Amino acid sequence: xxxxxxxxxxLCLLMILxxxxxxxxxxxxxxxxxxxxxxxxxxxxxxxxxVFQPLLVELARRGHDLTVISHFPRTEKAIAEEPLPTxxxxxxxDEKLGILVNVVDLNLINAFSILPIPIRDLYMLYSMAGVTxxxxxxxxxxxxxxxxxxxxxxxxxxxxxxxxxxxxxxxFNAPFIQISTHQLMPWAIDDLGLSxxxxxxxxxxxxxxxxxxxxxxxxxxMTIFISTMVSRTVYHWQAQSIANxxxxxxxxxxxSVTNNASFMFVxxxxxxxxxxxxxxxxxxxxxxxxxxxVKPLPANIKKFLDEGHEGVLxxxxxxxxxTATMPKDKLNVLIKVFASIPRKVIWKWEVNxxxxxxxxxxxxxxxxxxxxxxxxxxxxxxxxxxxxxxxGLPHTALLKMSxxxxxxxxxxxxxxQLRNPRYSENAKKLSxxxxxxxxxxxxxxxxxxxxLGRGNGLPYVKSEAANMPWYQRNLIDVMLALALLAxxxxxxSFRALKYILTRLKKxxxxxxxxxxxxxxx
Numbered sequence: 001x002x003x004x005x006x007x008x009x010x011l012c013l014l015m016i017l018x019x020x021x022x023x024x025x026x027x028x029x030x031x032x033x034x035x036x037x038x039x040x041x042x043x044x045x046x047x048x049x050x051v052f053q054p055l056l057v058e059l060a061r062r063g064h065d066l067t068v069i070s071h072f073p074r075t076e077k078a079i080a081e082e083p084l085p086t087x088x089x090x091x092x093x094d095e096k097l098g099i100l101v102n103v104v105d106l107n108l109i110n111a112f113s114i115l116p117i118p119i120r121d122l123y124m125l126y127s128m129a130g131v132t133x134x135x136x137x138x139x140x141x142x143x144x145x146x147x148x149x150x151x152x153x154x155x156x157x158x159x160x161x162x163x164x165x166x167x168x169x170x171x172f173n174a175p176f177i178q179i180s181t182h183q184l185m186p187w188a189i190d191d192l193g194l195s196x197x198x199x200x201x202x203x204x205x206x207x208x209x210x211x212x213x214x215x216x217x218x219x220x221x222m223t224i225f226i227s228t229m230v231s232r233t234v235y236h237w238q239a240q241s242i243a244n245x246x247x248x249x250x251x252x253x254x255x256s257v258t259n260n261a262s263f264m265f266v267x268x269x270x271x272x273x274x275x276x277x278x279x280x281x282x283x284x285x286x287x288x289x290x291x292x293x294v295k296p297l298p299a300n301i302k303k304f305l306d307e308g309h310e311g312v313l314x315x316x317x318x319x320x321x322x323t324a325t326m327p328k329d330k331l332n333v334l335i336k337v338f339a340s341i342p343r344k345v346i347w348k349w350e351v352n353x354x355x356x357x358x359x360x361x362x363x364x365x366x367x368x369x370x371x372x373x374x375x376x377x378x379x380x381x382x383x384x385x386x387x388x389x390x391x392g393l394p395h396t397a398l399l400k401m402s403x404x405x406x407x408x409x410x411x412x413x414x415x416x417q418l419r420n421p422r423y424s425e426n427a428k429k430l431s432x433x434x435x436x437x438x439x440x441x442x443x444x445x446x447x448x449x450x451x452l453g454r455g456n457g458l459p460y461v462k463s464e465a466a467n468m469p470w471y472q473r474n475l476i477d478v479m480l481a482l483a484l485l486a487x488x489x490x491x492x493s494f495r496a497l498k499y500i501l502t503r504l505k506k507x508x509x510x511x512x513x514x515x516x517x518x519x520x521x
Contacts, residue, residue, distance in 0.1 A: 042136035129162035167243035187231035193465030262457035308344035
């Protein structure tokens with residue numbers, strides 16, 4: 001299977017790991033307290049919101065009052081299927097702007113490829129942050145909610161590319177949980193009072209494998225330093241400026257508000273992303289978006305997959321990338337590669353015009369990815385390490401690290417790459433470790449959310465390092481003091497030794513002078 005986009009790679013990987021019955025997991029008891037929860041998810045990316053939505057829906061099912069600020073209000077169809085009267089939307093959707101679905105032009109990505117990857121990624125995130133902050137903070141319904149003085153028991157906020165929504169957190173003055181849909185950003189790690197373990201954990205922006213050699217570790221350190229400094233300056237100035245524009249003056253430093261998060265839910269799991277030391281308030285909920293329910297496939301797709309006796313190659317660049325913008329020369333190479341593979345190929349293609357394809361290829365504008373992957377997800381993955389998203393390559397690197405798949409470029413796909421028995425064995429081992437948990441990811445997230453709502457959380461679970469200056473947290477002041485003490489000790493010792501040697505020399509000279517006088521007499 002050839003997976004070529006961050007969300008697609010990770011979803012298929014997690015589906016391999018999450019192919020287990022939820023019936024075997026213990027059910028979390030419902031909270032006795034009915035909570036009022038405000039969820040602020042203002043990013044335009046549907047793939048991001050799809051990670052959070054199961055948690056929001058489950059909390060509403062359990063009777064909690066949800067007010068959700070997002071670009072993705074529940075559809076009429078979803079409401080008809082499950083009304084959820086305690087789930088209220090405040091829609092940020094702008095019909096002219098739309099959402100980030102099929103919007104990334106691959107020609108534009110190629111044009112920016114001359115820039116160093118971290119710079120390109122940081123610029124993209126900065127641009128998106130400015131747009132989303134303006135849309136959310138100036139929204140009339142959001143402002144009315146703030147002005148109403150309504151109280152909430154807790155807030156849920158995405159941890160991504162801006163702190164501007166901390167203005168709302170400050171206004172509502174309630175405990176809050178941050179949620180990351182991916183490996184933590186370097187600045188989020190810093191906000192939590194953790195150390196960026198640059199010696200063995202590649203940052204998202206470095207695009208490095210694990211383990212790293214000396215030069216890769218050096219590059220990782222520099223990437224972490226640059227990205228964190230950009231966040232602390234350029235990103236922070238932008239967020240503070242927009243927040244002050246709509247909710248100032250009098251707003252505190254937004255970075256200081258971020259440091260007071262009660263919990264951080266992270267869409268990772270140590271069996272996939274590697275062992276990382278987290279404090280008690282960082283909860284791994286990798287796979288929270290994977291539903292135990294699988295819908296029947298459309299008839300044409302089911303028939304096509306059933307005829308794929310040699311296996312199926314599923315090709316999808318994700319929800320944001322418009323595959324039809326692929327340069328013609330690269331598209332022709334892909335078509336030839338697909339024609340040469342002795343298996344079925346199913347491909348997401350967003351426009352009506354399509355070059356002539358071989359009979360083994362099926363294209364559709366939109367695919368029910370989750371249901372397809374449940375039907376045909378195999379024991380191997382092949383990643384294409386060319387993504388416009390900061391986390392694109394790290395996920396393909398995970399394939400190699402876990403040895404459940406490999407990466408390839410457009411010209412080198414071989415059928416032998418899709419039939420390596422080692423991948424199947426390693427996938428089974430990894431699946432066993434991944435699914436062996438005391439509760440499902442969704443149950444875990446719900447329990448900790450209600451735990452905070454019951455009045456727990458700060459200061460019991462938060463690391464004191466989160467509010468310490470960086471130089472104190474990294475013991476720079478202590479090391480400088482010890483270095484100065486060592487230098488002072490050396491200086492004092494040097495002066496004392498010099499004094500002693502001078503005195504000894506003087507006495508020796510006096511003795512030598514006395515002996516010379518006696519000889520003359």
